[in-house]
Amino acid sequence: MYSxxxxxxxxxxxxxxxxxxxxxxxxxxxxxxxxxxxxxxxARIVTNVFLDETRRRGRRPQVQLPDDPDRVIAGSPGADEAxxxxxxxxxxxxxxxGLPDEFRAAxxxxxxxxxxxxxxxxxxxxxxxxxxxxxxxxxxxxREVLR
Amino acid sequence: MNPEDDRFSxxxxxxxxxxxxxxxxxxxxxxxxxxxxxxxxxxxxxLLRNAALIEPRDGALDRxxxxxxxxxxxxPVISLASRRRVPLIAAMAAxxxxxxSVVGGLGGSSTLPAVGRLIAQxxxxxxxxxxxxxxxxxMPTLGDTxxxxxxxxxxxxxxxxxxxxxxxxxxxxxxxxxLDAEALSDDMHGMxxxxxxxxxxxxxxxxxxxxxxxxxGDGYVWTVVTxxxxxxxxxxxxxxxxRSESVADRLAAVAESIVEPxxxxxx
Numbered sequence: 336m337y338s339x340x341x342x343x344x345x346x347x348x349x350x351x352x353x354x355x356x357x358x359x360x361x362x363x364x365x366x367x368x369x370x371x372x373x374x375x376x377x378a379r380i381v382t383n384v385f386l387d388e389t390r391r392r393g394r395r396p397q398v399q400l401p402d403d404p405d406r407v408i409a410g411s412p413g414a415d416e417a418x419x420x421x422x423x424x425x426x427x428x429x430x431x432x433g434l435p436d437e438f439r440a441a442x443x444x445x446x447x448x449x450x451x452x453x454x455x456x457x458x459x460x461x462x463x464x465x466x467x468x469x470x471x472x473x474x475x476x477x478r479e480v481l482r
Numbered sequence: 483m484n485p486e487d488d489r490f491s492x493x494x495x496x497x498x499x500x501x502x503x504x505x506x507x508x509x510x511x512x513x514x515x516x517x518x519x520x521x522x523x524x525x526x527x528x529l530l531r532n533a534a535l536i537e538p539r540d541g542a543l544d545r546x547x548x549x550x551x552x553x554x555x556x557x558p559v560i561s562l563a564s565r566r567r568v569p570l571i572a573a574m575a576a577x578x579x580x581x582x583s584v585v586g587g588l589g590g591s592s593t594l595p596a597v598g599r600l601i602a603q604x605x606x607x608x609x610x611x612x613x614x615x616x617x618x619x620x621m622p623t624l625g626d627t628x629x630x631x632x633x634x635x636x637x638x639x640x641x642x643x644x645x646x647x648x649x650x651x652x653x654x655x656x657x658x659x660x661l662d663a664e665a666l667s668d669d670m671h672g673m674x675x676x677x678x679x680x681x682x683x684x685x686x687x688x689x690x691x692x693x694x695x696x697x698x699g700d701g702y703v704w705t706v707v708t709x710x711x712x713x714x715x716x717x718x719x720x721x722x723x724x725r726s727e728s729v730a731d732r733l734a735a736v737a738e739s740i741v742e743p744x745x746x747x748x749x
Contacts, residue, residue: 452492
Protein backbone atom coordinates (compact mmCIF):
# COMPACT_ATOMS: atom_id res chain seq x y z
CA MET A 336 0.00 0.00 0.00
CA TYR A 337 2.79 2.41 0.87
CA SER A 338 4.66 1.79 -2.38
CA UNK A 339 1.53 2.61 -4.37
CA UNK A 340 0.97 5.70 -2.24
CA UNK A 341 4.58 6.80 -2.73
CA UNK A 342 4.59 6.24 -6.48
CA UNK A 343 1.38 8.24 -6.77
CA UNK A 344 2.41 11.05 -4.44
CA UNK A 345 6.06 11.31 -5.30
CA UNK A 346 7.21 12.04 -1.77
CA UNK A 347 7.13 10.52 1.69
CA UNK A 348 5.15 13.25 3.38
CA UNK A 349 2.18 13.05 1.02
CA UNK A 350 2.45 9.27 0.78
CA UNK A 351 2.20 8.95 4.56
CA UNK A 352 -0.89 11.15 4.57
CA UNK A 353 -2.41 9.07 1.78
CA UNK A 354 -1.63 5.82 3.63
CA UNK A 355 -3.15 7.11 6.85
CA UNK A 356 -6.36 8.22 5.16
CA UNK A 357 -6.49 4.98 3.16
CA UNK A 358 -6.21 2.89 6.32
CA UNK A 359 -9.01 4.86 7.91
CA UNK A 360 -11.16 4.18 4.84
CA UNK A 361 -10.19 0.51 4.96
CA UNK A 362 -11.24 0.38 8.58
CA UNK A 363 -14.55 2.07 7.90
CA UNK A 364 -15.20 0.30 4.62
CA UNK A 365 -14.35 -3.26 5.49
CA UNK A 366 -18.08 -3.99 5.48
CA UNK A 367 -17.99 -3.50 1.73
CA UNK A 368 -15.14 -5.93 1.12
CA UNK A 369 -16.25 -9.13 -0.52
CA UNK A 370 -13.98 -12.08 -1.21
CA UNK A 371 -11.94 -11.26 -4.27
CA UNK A 372 -8.77 -9.36 -4.85
CA UNK A 373 -7.76 -7.97 -1.48
CA UNK A 374 -4.65 -6.52 -3.08
CA UNK A 375 -6.69 -4.75 -5.75
CA UNK A 376 -9.20 -3.48 -3.23
CA UNK A 377 -6.45 -1.91 -1.13
CA ALA A 378 -4.77 -0.41 -4.20
CA ARG A 379 -8.07 1.11 -5.28
CA ILE A 380 -8.57 2.74 -1.89
CA VAL A 381 -5.07 4.20 -1.90
CA THR A 382 -5.58 5.51 -5.42
CA ASN A 383 -8.96 7.02 -4.61
CA VAL A 384 -7.52 8.77 -1.57
CA PHE A 385 -4.72 10.17 -3.69
CA LEU A 386 -7.06 11.38 -6.44
CA ASP A 387 -9.50 12.86 -3.93
CA GLU A 388 -6.69 14.65 -2.16
CA THR A 389 -5.15 16.10 -5.30
CA ARG A 390 -8.58 17.26 -6.47
CA ARG A 391 -9.21 18.82 -3.07
CA ARG A 392 -5.92 20.61 -3.07
CA GLY A 393 -6.31 21.60 -6.68
CA ARG A 394 -2.69 21.03 -7.31
CA ARG A 395 -0.24 18.44 -8.41
CA PRO A 396 2.42 16.97 -6.11
CA GLN A 397 4.89 19.73 -5.41
CA VAL A 398 7.86 17.88 -4.04
CA GLN A 399 9.48 14.93 -5.66
CA LEU A 400 12.14 13.28 -3.57
CA PRO A 401 14.24 10.41 -4.80
CA ASP A 402 13.89 7.02 -3.18
CA ASP A 403 15.84 6.74 0.02
CA PRO A 404 18.13 3.74 -0.45
CA ASP A 405 18.12 3.13 3.29
CA ARG A 406 14.38 2.81 3.41
CA VAL A 407 13.68 0.24 0.74
CA ILE A 408 12.95 -3.42 1.16
CA ALA A 409 12.87 -6.18 -1.36
CA GLY A 410 9.86 -6.62 -3.61
CA SER A 411 8.62 -9.80 -5.26
CA PRO A 412 9.27 -9.73 -8.99
CA GLY A 413 7.66 -12.21 -11.30
CA ALA A 414 9.63 -15.26 -12.34
CA ASP A 415 9.98 -13.90 -15.86
CA GLU A 416 11.43 -10.63 -14.71
CA ALA A 417 15.07 -10.60 -15.67
CA UNK A 418 16.04 -7.40 -13.95
CA UNK A 419 17.28 -7.50 -10.43
CA UNK A 420 15.25 -5.67 -7.83
CA UNK A 421 16.33 -2.11 -7.71
CA UNK A 422 15.09 1.28 -6.73
CA UNK A 423 13.44 3.44 -9.31
CA UNK A 424 15.88 5.86 -11.00
CA UNK A 425 15.36 9.33 -9.65
CA UNK A 426 14.61 10.83 -13.05
CA UNK A 427 11.95 8.21 -13.69
CA UNK A 428 10.32 8.82 -10.29
CA UNK A 429 10.38 12.54 -11.03
CA UNK A 430 8.84 11.96 -14.46
CA UNK A 431 6.21 9.71 -12.92
CA UNK A 432 5.29 12.41 -10.42
CA GLY A 433 5.02 14.84 -13.31
CA LEU A 434 2.41 12.86 -15.20
CA PRO A 435 -1.20 14.05 -15.17
CA ASP A 436 -3.00 12.44 -12.24
CA GLU A 437 -5.17 10.19 -14.39
CA PHE A 438 -2.19 8.86 -16.36
CA ARG A 439 -0.13 8.36 -13.21
CA ALA A 440 -2.95 6.49 -11.49
CA ALA A 441 -3.33 4.14 -14.46
CA UNK A 442 0.40 3.48 -14.74
CA UNK A 443 0.86 2.94 -11.00
CA UNK A 444 -2.13 0.62 -10.74
CA UNK A 445 -0.86 -1.34 -13.74
CA UNK A 446 2.89 -1.43 -13.09
CA UNK A 447 3.26 -0.94 -9.34
CA UNK A 448 0.07 -2.61 -8.07
CA UNK A 449 0.08 -5.13 -10.92
CA UNK A 450 -3.62 -4.89 -11.74
CA UNK A 451 -5.16 -5.85 -15.08
CA UNK A 452 -6.83 -3.30 -17.34
CA UNK A 453 -10.19 -4.74 -16.35
CA UNK A 454 -9.45 -4.33 -12.65
CA UNK A 455 -8.20 -0.78 -13.17
CA UNK A 456 -11.32 -0.03 -15.19
CA UNK A 457 -13.50 -1.23 -12.34
CA UNK A 458 -11.51 0.65 -9.74
CA UNK A 459 -11.32 3.97 -11.56
CA UNK A 460 -14.79 3.76 -13.10
CA UNK A 461 -13.58 4.34 -16.66
CA UNK A 462 -13.82 2.10 -19.74
CA UNK A 463 -11.08 -0.46 -20.40
CA UNK A 464 -10.18 1.44 -23.56
CA UNK A 465 -9.53 4.54 -21.51
CA UNK A 466 -7.29 2.57 -19.17
CA UNK A 467 -5.39 1.17 -22.13
CA UNK A 468 -4.89 4.65 -23.55
CA UNK A 469 -3.81 6.16 -20.23
CA UNK A 470 -1.32 3.39 -19.49
CA UNK A 471 0.21 3.72 -22.94
CA UNK A 472 0.37 7.48 -22.99
CA UNK A 473 1.80 7.52 -19.47
CA UNK A 474 4.51 5.07 -20.44
CA UNK A 475 5.26 7.02 -23.62
CA UNK A 476 5.97 10.11 -21.53
CA UNK A 477 8.12 8.14 -19.11
CA ARG A 478 9.96 6.62 -22.05
CA GLU A 479 11.16 10.06 -23.03
CA VAL A 480 13.23 10.41 -19.86
CA LEU A 481 15.01 7.15 -20.51
CA ARG A 482 16.17 8.06 -23.98
CA MET B 483 5.46 5.70 -32.60
CA ASN B 484 2.08 7.31 -32.59
CA PRO B 485 1.27 8.06 -28.94
CA GLU B 486 -2.36 7.29 -29.71
CA ASP B 487 -1.52 3.77 -30.84
CA ASP B 488 -1.97 2.06 -27.51
CA ARG B 489 -1.80 -1.45 -28.94
CA PHE B 490 1.87 -1.75 -28.03
CA SER B 491 1.47 -1.22 -24.28
CA UNK B 492 -1.55 -3.50 -24.36
CA UNK B 493 0.61 -6.10 -26.11
CA UNK B 494 3.25 -5.84 -23.38
CA UNK B 495 0.51 -6.32 -20.79
CA UNK B 496 -1.00 -9.30 -22.63
CA UNK B 497 -4.26 -7.40 -22.94
CA UNK B 498 -4.85 -7.91 -26.67
CA UNK B 499 -7.19 -10.30 -28.39
CA UNK B 500 -5.73 -12.85 -30.80
CA UNK B 501 -6.22 -10.76 -33.95
CA UNK B 502 -4.67 -7.57 -32.55
CA UNK B 503 -1.84 -9.52 -30.96
CA UNK B 504 -0.99 -11.17 -34.25
CA UNK B 505 -1.09 -7.84 -36.07
CA UNK B 506 1.23 -6.22 -33.53
CA UNK B 507 3.68 -9.09 -33.63
CA UNK B 508 3.79 -9.03 -37.41
CA UNK B 509 4.43 -5.29 -37.34
CA UNK B 510 7.22 -5.65 -34.79
CA UNK B 511 8.84 -8.40 -36.83
CA UNK B 512 8.77 -6.25 -39.96
CA UNK B 513 9.72 -2.93 -38.40
CA UNK B 514 12.94 -2.86 -36.32
CA UNK B 515 12.48 0.83 -35.45
CA UNK B 516 9.05 0.11 -34.01
CA UNK B 517 10.43 -2.90 -32.18
CA UNK B 518 13.10 -0.70 -30.55
CA UNK B 519 10.46 1.78 -29.44
CA UNK B 520 8.43 -0.97 -27.88
CA UNK B 521 11.58 -2.18 -26.17
CA UNK B 522 11.84 1.27 -24.57
CA UNK B 523 8.28 0.92 -23.30
CA UNK B 524 9.15 -2.51 -21.96
CA UNK B 525 12.09 -0.99 -20.09
CA UNK B 526 9.82 1.56 -18.41
CA UNK B 527 7.41 -1.20 -17.49
CA UNK B 528 10.17 -3.41 -16.08
CA LEU B 529 11.73 -0.59 -14.05
CA LEU B 530 8.38 0.18 -12.43
CA ARG B 531 7.53 -3.45 -11.81
CA ASN B 532 10.94 -4.30 -10.37
CA ALA B 533 11.35 -1.23 -8.22
CA ALA B 534 11.84 -2.12 -4.58
CA LEU B 535 9.01 -1.70 -2.14
CA ILE B 536 9.25 1.42 -0.04
CA GLU B 537 8.72 1.76 3.69
CA PRO B 538 7.47 4.86 5.46
CA ARG B 539 10.11 6.92 7.20
CA ASP B 540 11.19 6.14 10.75
CA GLY B 541 8.37 6.73 13.19
CA ALA B 542 5.81 7.44 10.50
CA LEU B 543 4.25 4.00 10.63
CA ASP B 544 3.75 4.17 14.39
CA ARG B 545 2.15 7.58 14.01
CA UNK B 546 -0.13 6.39 11.23
CA UNK B 547 -1.19 3.23 13.03
CA UNK B 548 -1.81 5.14 16.24
CA UNK B 549 -3.93 7.66 14.42
CA UNK B 550 -6.00 4.99 12.71
CA UNK B 551 -6.32 3.06 15.93
CA UNK B 552 -7.71 6.15 17.65
CA UNK B 553 -10.93 5.60 15.73
CA UNK B 554 -13.43 3.59 17.79
CA UNK B 555 -12.83 -0.02 17.02
CA UNK B 556 -10.78 -2.80 18.42
CA UNK B 557 -10.39 -3.34 22.13
CA PRO B 558 -7.28 -5.47 22.23
CA VAL B 559 -7.25 -8.48 24.53
CA ILE B 560 -3.56 -9.02 24.08
CA SER B 561 -1.55 -6.80 21.80
CA LEU B 562 0.78 -8.07 19.15
CA ALA B 563 3.71 -9.70 20.84
CA SER B 564 7.29 -8.60 20.38
CA ARG B 565 7.09 -6.81 17.09
CA ARG B 566 10.76 -6.13 16.78
CA ARG B 567 10.61 -4.76 13.28
CA VAL B 568 7.72 -3.21 11.48
CA PRO B 569 7.92 -3.98 7.78
CA LEU B 570 5.51 -2.66 5.21
CA ILE B 571 3.18 -5.59 5.59
CA ALA B 572 2.83 -4.77 9.26
CA ALA B 573 1.09 -1.58 8.27
CA MET B 574 -1.56 -3.66 6.58
CA ALA B 575 -1.61 -6.07 9.49
CA ALA B 576 -2.07 -3.32 12.00
CA UNK B 577 -4.79 -1.77 9.93
CA UNK B 578 -6.74 -4.99 9.82
CA UNK B 579 -6.06 -5.76 13.45
CA UNK B 580 -8.14 -2.77 14.39
CA UNK B 581 -10.84 -3.51 11.89
CA UNK B 582 -12.38 -6.73 13.14
CA SER B 583 -16.13 -6.55 13.25
CA VAL B 584 -18.51 -9.39 12.64
CA VAL B 585 -22.23 -9.55 12.16
CA GLY B 586 -24.12 -11.53 14.73
CA GLY B 587 -24.64 -11.81 18.41
CA LEU B 588 -26.14 -13.81 21.20
CA GLY B 589 -29.81 -14.58 20.93
CA GLY B 590 -32.30 -16.51 18.95
CA SER B 591 -31.37 -15.07 15.57
CA SER B 592 -28.89 -16.78 13.34
CA THR B 593 -25.33 -15.58 13.02
CA LEU B 594 -23.50 -15.11 9.74
CA PRO B 595 -19.76 -14.58 10.02
CA ALA B 596 -18.44 -11.87 7.72
CA VAL B 597 -16.23 -14.33 5.86
CA GLY B 598 -14.45 -11.80 3.66
CA ARG B 599 -13.43 -9.68 6.60
CA LEU B 600 -12.26 -12.65 8.63
CA ILE B 601 -10.08 -13.81 5.75
CA ALA B 602 -8.56 -10.35 5.48
CA GLN B 603 -7.96 -10.26 9.23
CA UNK B 604 -6.32 -13.69 9.14
CA UNK B 605 -4.06 -12.73 6.26
CA UNK B 606 -3.05 -9.52 7.96
CA UNK B 607 -2.24 -11.14 11.32
CA UNK B 608 -0.47 -14.10 9.71
CA UNK B 609 1.72 -11.80 7.65
CA UNK B 610 3.34 -10.09 10.63
CA UNK B 611 6.97 -11.11 10.61
CA UNK B 612 7.51 -11.88 14.25
CA UNK B 613 5.16 -13.48 16.73
CA UNK B 614 6.14 -15.00 20.02
CA UNK B 615 3.90 -17.59 21.68
CA UNK B 616 1.46 -16.18 24.21
CA UNK B 617 -1.07 -17.63 26.62
CA UNK B 618 -4.77 -16.83 26.83
CA UNK B 619 -6.91 -18.83 29.18
CA UNK B 620 -10.17 -18.26 27.36
CA MET B 621 -9.09 -19.65 24.02
CA PRO B 622 -8.82 -23.37 23.22
CA THR B 623 -5.56 -25.27 23.24
CA LEU B 624 -5.18 -26.93 19.87
CA GLY B 625 -3.01 -29.97 20.41
CA ASP B 626 0.70 -30.00 21.17
CA THR B 627 1.86 -28.56 17.89
CA UNK B 628 -0.34 -25.49 17.65
CA UNK B 629 1.01 -22.50 19.58
CA UNK B 630 -1.20 -19.50 20.29
CA UNK B 631 0.60 -16.47 18.85
CA UNK B 632 -1.84 -13.60 19.02
CA UNK B 633 -5.36 -12.77 20.12
CA UNK B 634 -7.63 -9.78 20.03
CA UNK B 635 -11.31 -8.97 20.22
CA UNK B 636 -13.75 -6.59 18.67
CA UNK B 637 -17.49 -6.29 19.19
CA UNK B 638 -17.76 -9.72 20.72
CA UNK B 639 -15.64 -11.48 18.13
CA UNK B 640 -12.44 -12.99 19.46
CA UNK B 641 -9.64 -13.73 17.03
CA UNK B 642 -6.83 -16.10 17.93
CA UNK B 643 -3.90 -16.84 15.65
CA UNK B 644 -2.12 -20.18 16.01
CA UNK B 645 1.06 -21.43 14.35
CA UNK B 646 2.32 -24.94 13.77
CA UNK B 647 5.91 -25.99 14.26
CA UNK B 648 6.27 -25.68 10.50
CA UNK B 649 5.13 -22.05 10.61
CA UNK B 650 1.70 -22.63 9.11
CA UNK B 651 -0.81 -20.13 10.46
CA UNK B 652 -4.42 -20.76 11.32
CA UNK B 653 -6.91 -18.22 12.64
CA UNK B 654 -9.78 -19.14 14.92
CA UNK B 655 -12.60 -16.62 15.31
CA UNK B 656 -15.18 -17.06 18.06
CA UNK B 657 -18.45 -15.19 18.32
CA UNK B 658 -21.66 -15.73 20.23
CA UNK B 659 -24.67 -17.05 18.42
CA UNK B 660 -25.91 -19.93 16.33
CA LEU B 661 -24.82 -20.69 12.82
CA ASP B 662 -27.45 -20.69 10.10
CA ALA B 663 -25.45 -22.67 7.55
CA GLU B 664 -28.12 -22.34 4.88
CA ALA B 665 -28.24 -18.57 5.24
CA LEU B 666 -24.45 -18.44 5.15
CA SER B 667 -24.39 -20.47 1.96
CA ASP B 668 -26.91 -18.06 0.43
CA ASP B 669 -24.86 -15.12 1.65
CA MET B 670 -21.83 -16.63 -0.09
CA HIS B 671 -23.80 -17.07 -3.33
CA GLY B 672 -24.02 -20.84 -2.96
CA MET B 673 -20.31 -21.27 -2.43
CA UNK B 674 -19.07 -24.08 -0.18
CA UNK B 675 -20.76 -27.08 1.34
CA UNK B 676 -22.52 -27.95 4.57
CA UNK B 677 -21.60 -31.05 6.52
CA UNK B 678 -21.57 -32.50 10.03
CA UNK B 679 -18.66 -32.16 12.43
CA UNK B 680 -19.18 -34.19 15.58
CA UNK B 681 -22.90 -33.55 15.58
CA UNK B 682 -22.57 -29.85 14.78
CA UNK B 683 -23.42 -28.15 11.51
CA UNK B 684 -20.37 -27.00 9.59
CA UNK B 685 -20.02 -24.92 6.43
CA UNK B 686 -16.71 -24.92 4.58
CA UNK B 687 -15.31 -23.55 1.34
CA UNK B 688 -12.16 -22.38 -0.39
CA UNK B 689 -12.52 -18.62 -0.63
CA UNK B 690 -10.07 -16.14 -2.06
CA UNK B 691 -7.12 -18.53 -1.69
CA UNK B 692 -7.96 -19.52 1.88
CA UNK B 693 -9.83 -22.44 3.36
CA UNK B 694 -12.69 -21.30 5.57
CA UNK B 695 -14.77 -23.51 7.85
CA UNK B 696 -17.58 -22.31 10.10
CA UNK B 697 -18.89 -24.49 12.91
CA UNK B 698 -21.94 -24.15 15.15
CA GLY B 699 -20.59 -24.97 18.60
CA ASP B 700 -23.28 -24.87 21.31
CA GLY B 701 -23.67 -21.15 21.62
CA TYR B 702 -20.49 -20.22 19.82
CA VAL B 703 -19.95 -19.80 16.12
CA TRP B 704 -16.38 -20.71 15.27
CA THR B 705 -14.73 -19.67 12.02
CA VAL B 706 -11.39 -21.21 11.12
CA VAL B 707 -9.28 -19.72 8.33
CA THR B 708 -6.12 -21.29 6.96
CA UNK B 709 -4.14 -20.86 3.80
CA UNK B 710 -5.87 -23.68 1.92
CA UNK B 711 -4.72 -26.25 4.48
CA UNK B 712 -7.97 -28.16 4.68
CA UNK B 713 -6.60 -30.99 6.81
CA UNK B 714 -5.32 -28.61 9.49
CA UNK B 715 -8.63 -26.76 9.45
CA UNK B 716 -10.55 -29.97 10.05
CA UNK B 717 -8.20 -30.95 12.89
CA UNK B 718 -8.80 -27.60 14.53
CA UNK B 719 -12.54 -27.93 14.07
CA UNK B 720 -12.55 -31.27 15.87
CA UNK B 721 -10.84 -29.68 18.89
CA UNK B 722 -13.08 -26.65 19.31
CA UNK B 723 -15.15 -26.66 22.48
CA UNK B 724 -18.83 -25.89 22.76
CA ARG B 725 -20.33 -23.70 25.45
CA SER B 726 -22.38 -26.08 27.48
CA GLU B 727 -23.29 -23.44 30.05
CA SER B 728 -25.03 -21.42 27.40
CA VAL B 729 -26.89 -24.41 26.09
CA ALA B 730 -27.92 -25.40 29.60
CA ASP B 731 -29.16 -21.89 30.26
CA ARG B 732 -31.25 -21.92 27.13
CA LEU B 733 -32.66 -25.36 27.86
CA ALA B 734 -33.55 -24.20 31.36
CA ALA B 735 -35.32 -21.18 29.93
CA VAL B 736 -37.27 -23.33 27.51
CA ALA B 737 -38.17 -25.82 30.23
CA GLU B 738 -39.35 -23.04 32.48
CA SER B 739 -41.58 -21.59 29.78
CA ILE B 740 -43.20 -24.97 29.28
CA VAL B 741 -43.64 -25.86 32.92
CA GLU B 742 -44.75 -22.46 34.15
CA PRO B 743 -48.36 -22.59 32.78
CA UNK B 744 -48.91 -25.95 34.45
CA UNK B 745 -47.56 -24.59 37.67
CA UNK B 746 -50.06 -21.74 37.39
CA UNK B 747 -52.91 -24.21 36.97
CA UNK B 748 -51.64 -26.25 39.83
CA UNK B 749 -51.32 -23.40 42.25
